[in-house]
Amino acid sequence: MIKTKTFKMLIAAILLLLPGLTIAQQKDNGFKPMFDGKTLNGWEGDPKYWRAENGEIIGEVTPETILKVNTFLIWKGGQPADFELKVSYRISAKGNSGINYRSVRVDSLPYALKGYQADIDGKDKYNLGYPRYSGQNYEERGRQFLALRGQRTVIENGKQRVTDSLGTKEELLKSINYDGWNELRIVAKGNSLKHYLNGKLMSEVTDNDAANRKMDGLIGVQVHVGPPMKIEYKDFMIKSSLAP
Helix, strand or coil: CCCHHHHHHHHHHHHHHCCCCCHHHHHCCCCEECCCCCCCCCEECCCCCEEEECCEEEEEECCCCCCCCCEEEEECCCCCCCEEEEEEEEECCCCEEEEEEEEEECCCCCCCEEEEEEEEECCCCCCCCCCCCCCCEEEECCCEEEECCCEEEEEECCEEEEEEECCCHHHHHCCCCCCCCEEEEEEEECCEEEEEECCEEEEEEEECCCCCCCCCCEEEEEECCCCCEEEEEEEEEEECCCCC
8 A cells, every 4th residue: 555655756756747737737727838938939029028038938128129119928829708817927126017918919010919907017117115006907008097906996988986995005015026926817707807916816807898898819928118127927827718
């Protein structure tokens, strides 16, 4: 009879031998990887700003590559409607990024998206010593601020109505690692959109604005106009009927 400890070690060893997925990923029932950890296969963007390195997707703006327009690395795996997405990120102090979803391309610009965005910024982007907008719901090239961090909102006829608070600024900031890795989770179901950071609900939108909302669309990650910056993403996972 195999002892419990020996059996657990045996299972762990088998999981390590399975190709393509980490142990953590294999335990995430229903989630599938969006990034192979080695290349940008399955993504589309300007190689001047995006690369795969050490198991991460890295977006970087240098003094020689300052942007005039926000640019995205766009996932080519589909245009999911209802989904749950999880990813870990680390951002430089002056960084400005985000994950767009249920988005459409801007035809007049290369690698530009319009749509919902889970916002991410660095602790010194606005010289505050903490991220000003991380976790909020911002509609890129659209209705803009749909829910600030800490807000539960309803959107009707293009207008935002705050219905509840999700916590004080101080409470929510405690859940954000300014200098290290954070797990961002996006849950989109129908017209309900929720953003979590490290397990804490940061913003929630109920979008009743039928004329302007999107119920499916592209996913992409952003580097933003501004000073040199760096954003690192790893462990990109999605649970959706469109996941590859």
